[in-house]
Amino acid sequence: MQNITVALDAMGGDFGPRVTVPAAVQALSHFPELKVILIGDQSQITSQLSSLGFQTNSRLSIQHTDRVISNSEKPSLALRNSQGSSMGTAIELVADNQADACVSCGNTGALMALSRFKLKLLPGIERPALISALPTASGGRTWMLDLGANVSSDADSLFQFAVMGSALAEQYLQRPPRVAILNIGAEEIKGNDLVKRCAEMLSQTKSVNFVGYIEGNQLLHDAADVVVCDGFVGNVCLKACEGTAQIFIDKLKSHMMASSIKGWIARKLLSSLFNELKTLNPDQYNGASLLGLRGIVIKSHGSADVDAVINAIGEALHEVQRQVPNRISDRLEAVLLERHY
Amino acid sequence: MQNITVALDAMGGDFGPRVTVPAAVQALSHFPELKVILIGDQSQITSQLSSLGFQTNSRLSIQHTDRVISNSEKPSLALRNSQGSSMGTAIELVADNQADACVSCGNTGALMALSRFKLKLLPGIERPALISALPTASGGRTWMLDLGANVSSDADSLFQFAVMGSALAEQYLQRPPRVAILNIGAEEIKGNDLVKRCAEMLSQTKSVNFVGYIEGNQLLHDAADVVVCDGFVGNVCLKACEGTAQIFIDKLKSHMMASSIKGWIARKLLSSLFNELKTLNPDQYNGASLLGLRGIVIKSHGSADVDAVINAIGEALHEVQRQVPNRISDRLEAVLLERHY
Known part of the structure; x- marks a missing residue:
């Protein structure tokens, strides 16, 4: 060893x-x-x-x-x-x-x-990117980048993020990862120039398995293995997921902590659910990587x-x-x- | 009437x-x-x-x-x-x-x-913006704009969004709303040129109660009454909150729907929690307004x-x-x- x-x-x-x-x-x-x-x-x-x-x-x-x-x-x-x-x-x-x-x-x-x-x-790399894995509802994970190493990016950088994220995820998945771009709609006409130009570049690249756009509500739904976005967008979006997850976990926890008989039953009944939900907080995977x-x-x-x-x-x-x-x-x-x- | x-x-x-x-x-x-x-x-x-x-x-x-x-x-x-x-x-x-x-x-x-x-x-308005109210953990609400009427914005537009959002929220709150800009950090040095320029403009404007930057994880935590952002960011961020909330609600629901005796007790015990959590899904408020x-x-x-x-x-x-x-x-x-x- x-x-x-x-x-x-x-x-x-x-x-x-x-x-x-x-x-x-x-x-x-x-x-x-x-x-x-x-x-x-x-x-x-x-x-x-x-x-x-x-x-x-x-x-x-x-x-x-x-x-x-x-x-x-x-x-x-x-x-x-x-x-x-x-x-x-x-x-x-x-x-x-x-x-x-x-x-x-x-x-x-x-x-x-x-x-x-x-x-x-x-x-061949112009800017590093911060990448991390998010848990998905089905028990898998989705890598997302950039999470804030850069406050703005051009299409070339976004393209490089896609290549880097794909290379990293493949080491874990042992298959060509599905790479998507985060956008405000799934249709081709949607989005700003940045995502459109990057989509065009990716769709012409055989060594990346580009599957198109996904929306914010698909992030934790295993819709892609690698999600590419601008660092500003990635940072606020990941934190939005974390903040929302934390509210739900806290509410469930306070229900379970009630000192009444109801609280006691809730603790017995909900501990497995509670543990499952905790694993769904994107915050749980600590250790973002600078690629x-x-x-x-x-x-x-x-x-x-x-x-x-x-x-x-x-x-x-x-x-x-x-x-x-x-x-x-x-x-x-x-x-x-x-x-x- | x-x-x-x-x-x-x-x-x-x-x-x-x-x-x-x-x-x-x-x-x-x-x-x-x-x-x-x-x-x-x-x-x-x-x-x-x-x-x-x-x-x-x-x-x-x-x-x-x-x-x-x-x-x-x-x-x-x-x-x-x-x-x-x-x-x-x-x-x-x-x-x-x-x-x-x-x-x-x-x-x-x-x-x-x-x-x-x-x-x-x-x-005085260059671009309309899409605004909607999000529920907060403490039972309040936070208005967020732009949610995707525009795929990109300049600092003047963001400033106008702040003024419009503030005017709308004040009609509901009957007090000067706290207006924040969504950013990748709360410190002054954080963020891209867009948010920095808008922050500078807002901090010089007495008729808007500007309280600084907030991060994505503060969105549903009543940290501000009005949150201002670019339409691309707002759209993916709101949908990220909705998607995360929906996963937690679905998991709790499937726990309550179990046909076992455990499921029966869970239904009796958790219906109030379930209803509370449903009200925390930003998706619940339908009706975004074009301001x-x-x-x-x-x-x-x-x-x-x-x-x-x-x-x-x-x-x-x-x-x-x-x-x-x-x-x-x-x-x-x-x-x-x-x-x-």
């Missing part, structure tokens, strides 16, 4: 080492092939490790840094001041081949800018808890094992060849 | 007169001030009326037309061929002051193009059932009673005055 080293930005996110350190420790027992480098303030990390009765060893090391990129820091500023930051150092370890992937719960814009600068883009880079970078929610960070580390392992950046390069080459000959 | 005449496009939508005719008949008994003109194929409408044991009277008349604008018809084509169509005629009745409002379940793009052409825009026109035009879902069309007719009545186009004009004038002096 090949060891896989993950550089974990221990300081990022709403909770920093209080969440990232226990997540790293638990991830080591979940994934026997895993090694973790915890990057951040040595004393804070050591203190968290001690409180867990744990210390550094051959699979868990600390790399000290004394700067944290805040959530409100502009990407341009983060880029200038990345030297010695936990996030910047995590990405550098990947660039220097000292780690196979990096995971951060920190500032998305900064993570994207630093990754792009330090790791560089794959040939298009010469390296693997996983973005965890800022508010992620220990389990969620473990999921993000698991996603990093999967992508290393499947060599996702290479698979994307292969697919891009196939598309280029198809266009030239 | 003043009579209010609604011109109902009887042919639009997925079901045509099978839904619109019973909806009109029931709406007449719901709303004593209502008069309805059913516009469409006379024989189909008459046959539906007969099957309900009903006939035309002083409150219910038929205006025969023999053309229907299909859902796949491009707005530009619909515009050229609107003569003698049920939708075109319904809008003309409003333009000619023979009706106070029109309601259609038909093609949104065509409804918007025909309304704009036949009714004209209010002074910015010199007349009242209500767009119903194409798949609306009888109750939903009655709701859309109810929305038309409310807007007539509140003279919404005049309120929007007043507000626009106030904004213009503020900018000039």
